[in-house]
Amino acid sequence: MPGIIDTSPPVVVGPATKKATRPSNALPKWLQDEASRTVPEMFDATKHLKVQDPAYKISMKELGLEGHGISPNGVSAPFSLFTEDAIKQIRREVFSQKVLEECQYSSTFNKHMVRGMGRERAPFTYDAWYCPELIAHISSVAGMDLVPSMDFEVANINISVNDNEGTIPSPVAEDKGDKLDEFSTIHWHYDSYPFVCVVMLSDCTGMVGGETALRIPGGGIEKVRGPAMGTAVVMQGRYIEHQVLKAIGGRERISMVTSFRPKNPLAKDDTVLVGVRGISNIDELYTQYTEYRLEVLEERLRLKMKEERKRQVAKRSFDIVAMKKFLSEQRAFLDSMITELQDVNEN
Ligand SMILES: [Fe+2]
Numbered sequence: 001m002p003g004i005i006d007t008s009p010p011v012v013v014g015p016a017t018k019k020a021t022r023p024s025n026a027l028p029k030w031l032q033d034e035a036s037r038t039v040p041e042m043f044d045a046t047k048h049l050k051v052q053d054p055a056y057k058i059s060m061k062e063l064g065l066e067g068h069g070i071s072p073n074g075v076s077a078p079f080s081l082f083t084e085d086a087i088k089q090i091r092r093e094v095f096s097q098k099v100l101e102e103c104q105y106s107s108t109f110n111k112h113m114v115r116g117m118g119r120e121r122a123p124f125t126y127d128a129w130y131c132p133e134l135i136a137h138i139s140s141v142a143g144m145d146l147v148p149s150m151d152f153e154v155a156n157i158n159i160s161v162n163d164n165e166g167t168i169p170s171p172v173a174e175d176k177g178d179k180l181d182e183f184s185t186i187h188w189h190y191d192s193y194p195f196v197c198v199v200m201l202s203d204c205t206g207m208v209g210g211e212t213a214l215r216i217p218g219g220g221i222e223k224v225r226g227p228a229m230g231t232a233v234v235m236q237g238r239y240i241e242h243q244v245l246k247a248i249g250g251r252e253r254i255s256m257v258t259s260f261r262p263k264n265p266l267a268k269d270d271t272v273l274v275g276v277r278g279i280s281n282i283d284e285l286y287t288q289y290t291e292y293r294l295e296v297l298e299e300r301l302r303l304k305m306k307e308e309r310k311r312q313v314a315k316r317s318f319d320i321v322a323m324k325k326f327l328s329e330q331r332a333f334l335d336s337m338i339t340e341l342q343d344v345n346e347n
Helices: 029-036 084-094 097-102 123-129 132-142 282-313 320-340
Strands: 057-059 073-076 112-114 146-148 156-161 195-200 212-215 221-224 231-235 242-244 252-262
Touching: 029 084, 073 132, 073 212, 084 123, 084 252, 123 132, 132 146, 132 195, 132 231, 282 320
Parallel strands: none
Antiparallel strands: 057 073, 073 231, 112 156, 146 252, 156 252, 195 231, 195 252, 212 221, 212 242
16 A cells, blocks of 8 residues: 555564552652742743754664664754743643652653653643644654654653762663663663654753663664753654663753654554553553554555545456555554553563
8 A cells, every 4th residue: 555654574672661660769859849839831832832953863874774663864963842931830740749649650661750641630741742833843853744652651751860979870770780881781772652752851951971872783872962951852762772871960860751653544653562561551551552553543444445446436456466465564553452452460
């Protein structure tokens, strides 16, 4: 079927997270106290967005990954996205009592996370990520039209707080004592979603490190500067093996990650749930995942039927090869869903 974006086979995903556990260490109270001093506002694109293009983008080809992924663009340099006021509003929601009570998660990978805040608990953050102007900009940086993967991934907040030695072990669960080793072998991973947009919610003035390291096949590592407050990095994280490096200095490092998938239902969607199944409200995650996947399938079938009707009107003969290819692709799409919808209690 025309329009299907053909790519290489999906890459193997990184380490699976364990089952969701409540964070073992409570977050410092000052995070909450500070956030509560912000006067609530509704999201307003004219006031809260400060959109600029990235200074450069690194292509998949430059990363040695030509032919992988769904867009030629691999990763962007940090670019301006939100105003300081917007960041304050987002932090106000992240550190609100209700969110901290109901949306905190922890895994072996990330010690402190806030996820699945939803529109009710975090209307400002939700409206910001669904703002058409913001989505258009993320899409232009990504090199293809994208939409947020699902509500539950709007947004994932990774929280790291400075320890006594001045190192922010972000955003990892435990430091294996390898402080001299810049790269941690256990934290190389692929994301579960095709694209991610990472926004910095902390003031990184005076902070050293915190870059994103990208592994280049065949050896070599490319480093991309971590975003500063209010700026964002867009990356095809499902196809690029990467890790966030430790940061030194500063009192905290809080980043917001929102995942995206292609808007075009005909585009390949390699979304998996391996990295998020253990750190999610399974009922919400599986409901939203199933809903969007079935909508994609519905649209694909509708378009295929339309194409078939046109073919008959034009009196062209049935294309066995093309129909089998289409059906095989849809079967793979359904097989992937069957694989992903695991009962977490059985693991
Ligand atoms: Fe990642």
